Structures are given as C-alpha cells and as structure tokens.
Amino acid sequence: MKKNLLVLFLLAFAVSGVSEVFAAGLVEAATVTEQFHLRADKTPLVRKAIVKACEKRGWVVSKETDNEIEAILQKRSYSLTVSISYSNDGYSIAYKDSTGLKYDPEKNRIHSSYARWLKNLNIDINADINLLNG
Numbered sequence: 001m002k003k004n005l006l007v008l009f010l011l012a013f014a015v016s017g018v019s020e021v022f023a024a025g026l027v028e029a030a031t032v033t034e035q036f037h038l039r040a041d042k043t044p045l046v047r048k049a050i051v052k053a054c055e056k057r058g059w060v061v062s063k064e065t066d067n068e069i070e071a072i073l074q075k076r077s078y079s080l081t082v083s084i085s086y087s088n089d090g091y092s093i094a095y096k097d098s099t100g101l102k103y104d105p106e107k108n109r110i111h112s113s114y115a116r117w118l119k120n121l122n123i124d125i126n127a128d129i130n131l132l133n134g
Contacts, residue, residue, distance in 0.1 A: 026102060026109040032122050034129070035090035042132055043067070043088045049128035050084055050091065057121050070096065073117055080117065091125065093118055 038046065047069070054061055054071045062081070063070035069084040081097040095103075101111040 025112050026104070026107075027112045027115045029095040029103065029108050029110040029114060030118075031092055031094040032118050033090065033092040034122065034126060036129060036133060038088040038129075038132060040088050043086070045132055046086045046088065046091065046129065049125050049132070050086060052128060053121055053124035056124055057117070059121065075113075078111070078113070080114065082118070093121065 047067075050069055051061055053059075054069070057073070058075075059071040059073045061069055062072050067086055069086070071082055071084060073080045073082075078100040079098060080095075080101060083094050083096045085092050085094070095110070095114070098110065098114075101114060103110045
C-alpha cells in the first residue's frame with residue numbers, strides 16, 4: 001500500500017513538472033506602452049518612426065486609421081498581428097491575433113517569441129522617437 005502511494009506521488013510530481021516545463025515556453029501577451037511628450041505637430045513623425053521600425057523588423061503594415069496601425073509579422077508557420085496606437089504623447093503595441101503561437105486567451109499567454117519580437121520593435125521605434133526629442 002505504501003509503495004502504491006509513493007508511486008502515485010512520484011507520478012503526480014513528474015506530470016506536474018512536465019506541464020510546468022511546457023508552460024515555461026509561454027509568456028504574458030503584454031501590451032508595450034511608451035510615453036513621451038512631443039509637440040502635437042510631431043504626431044506624423046511618430047507614425048513614420050513606427051512604420052520605419054516595422055519595415056526594418058519584417059512587419060507588414062496591413063491597415064492604418066487615424067493614429068492606429070495594424071502590423072503583421074510572418075515567421076515560418078507563425079503569424080502575429082498587433083495594433084499600435086500612437087499620438088504625440090506616446091504609443092502602445094497590443095496583441096490582436098496570431099496563428100501557431102499557442103495563444104491562450106483565458107490566461108493571456110503566448111509563445112515566448114512574442115516578447116522578443118515586441119521588444120525589438122519597441123527598441124527600433126524608440127530609437128527614432130529619441131531623435132525627435134533631441
């Protein structure tokens with residue numbers, strides 16, 4: 001009986017450990033937000049910085065409306081769509097849709113590449129915004 005309990009305990013521990021390993025590849029599908037203060041007439045330059053960064057990183061601008069850009073990144077069998085809202089006071093990059101990235105809407109979790117792709121896009125946008133501030 002004690003041996004059976006020990007086996008069940010070890011089995012439960014092993015299964016929970018395996019599921020944690022698989023879950024470790026997922027990260028929060030967080031929104032990236034940056035704030036700054038530019039004159040109102042600089043808003044078109046913020047748009048230009050976003051589009052330039054998208055093109056540099058392989059994102060395709062698929063849709064534009066007033067102060068919002070939708071961009072898609074295609075990598076092998078993955079695709080990620082984000083919405084980028086902007087003004088002269090800042091911008092935010094938010095998850096919109098994806099395929100092949102194991103997005104879990106209940107937990108707001110996604111493949112770990114999401115964080116890297118948004119970080120790189122954010123770095124490139126900020127590089128141009130910093131030139132505007134200079």
